[in-house]
Amino acid sequence: MNLDDAKQSGATALFDEKYESKVRVVTMGDVSKELCGGTHVTNTSDVGIFKIVSEESIGSGIRRITSLSGYGAYQEFLAQEDKLIAISKLLKTGSLSNVTEKTEQLIQENHDLQETISGMTNRLMNLKAEELLSQIVVKNDLNIIISEIKDADSSNLKTIIDNLKNKINNSVLFLYNISNDKVVYTVYCSPEAIRKGLKAGELAKEAAILSGGGGGGRPDLAQSGGKDITKIEQVLQVLANKLGLTI
Incomplete structure (x- = not known):
């Protein structure tokens, strides 16, 4: 499709992409209509497994996601699972399903310890203040x-x-x-x-x-x-x- 015709049809262009005079337009039902950024599929189902790896603002009211698909997404899921397993072993949870609960417990314990340390520090400073009176x-x-x-x-x-x-x-x-x-x-x-x-x-x-x-x-x-x-x-x-x- 001609670039100008594509834009007039409502297709969204990426700000940092440079397009030729002829472009592809990728339409996902009524959800999205964008100028092609380089990856070609005949149907969104061809993308397969899909993993968002980052999300950022690229302008007022505009967000951009970076993602992996297919085997790349599968490898990313495996890598994250390996990290969870390593964390589970460090926390000695015995199961991946208990990682969140154990982490919340440690955060609360750390918060309680910080409050205890703060209280002890204040008492120590008050004692030093008493010493300074002399x-x-x-x-x-x-x-x-x-x-x-x-x-x-x-x-x-x-x-x-x-x-x-x-x-x-x-x-x-x-x-x-x-x-x-x-x-x-x-x-x-x-x-x-x-x-x-x-x-x-x-x-x-x-x-x-x-x-x-x-x-x-x-x-x-x-x-x-x-x-x-x-x-x-x-x-x-x-x-x-x-x-x-x-x-």
């Missing part, structure tokens, strides 16, 4: 804590900050962690500290810049990080100078 330094009517927290990430540091700020008024809290040759800072300034001109976002940003990183945040709470842990002593000295401390 490190308070008072300067210019501000309660100041500057401390390295080991075995903690940015989320853990924030948990400690949240715990401390509820126990200490008029405070500046500067916590940091060193891990994998990187440093993470979490800074808190109470309303009283902010009125004195101290802002957590500025302190965190300056610390990050000095240690080759970036970050910042609000006047009351900020987080940042850096890649150069050799600059931490300089960061602490600059911070001490701003707070009027001697280290």
Whole structure:
């Protein structure tokens, strides 16, 4: 059929296909009518077994499937069955029919363990917060804590900050962690500290810049990080100078 006539008849063309002036039109009843992409069968039943291997968007409201047919589809089914058998052996289900149930069980167990770990971590961070209360330094009517927290990430540091700020008024809290040759800072300034001109976002940003990183945040709470842990002593000295401390 002539290409223009085929398009006028309602046949759909693939965007990334190039067609000659003469084309084949593949019609599947009233379901589909498309310009042929290269595979010729006289009837859809000739395709035989059919396996979709991927599906994607190729435009607004247009989806594309990639599939295998015939012996290629059969091989794909066999390959997937082999994978299921291997998974079944790993899960020790004894039967392929139990793989889904066992997987759901493991997912739930993992979820429960993650909740347990999260709870234990929060309790540990709360204990560390209690320990930090003994490190308070008072300067210019501000309660100041500057401390390295080991075995903690940015989320853990924030948990400690949240715990401390509820126990200490008029405070500046500067916590940091060193891990994998990187440093993470979490800074808190109470309303009283902010009125004195101290802002957590500025302190965190300056610390990050000095240690080759970036970050910042609000006047009351900020987080940042850096890649150069050799600059931490300089960061602490600059911070001490701003707070009027001697280290």
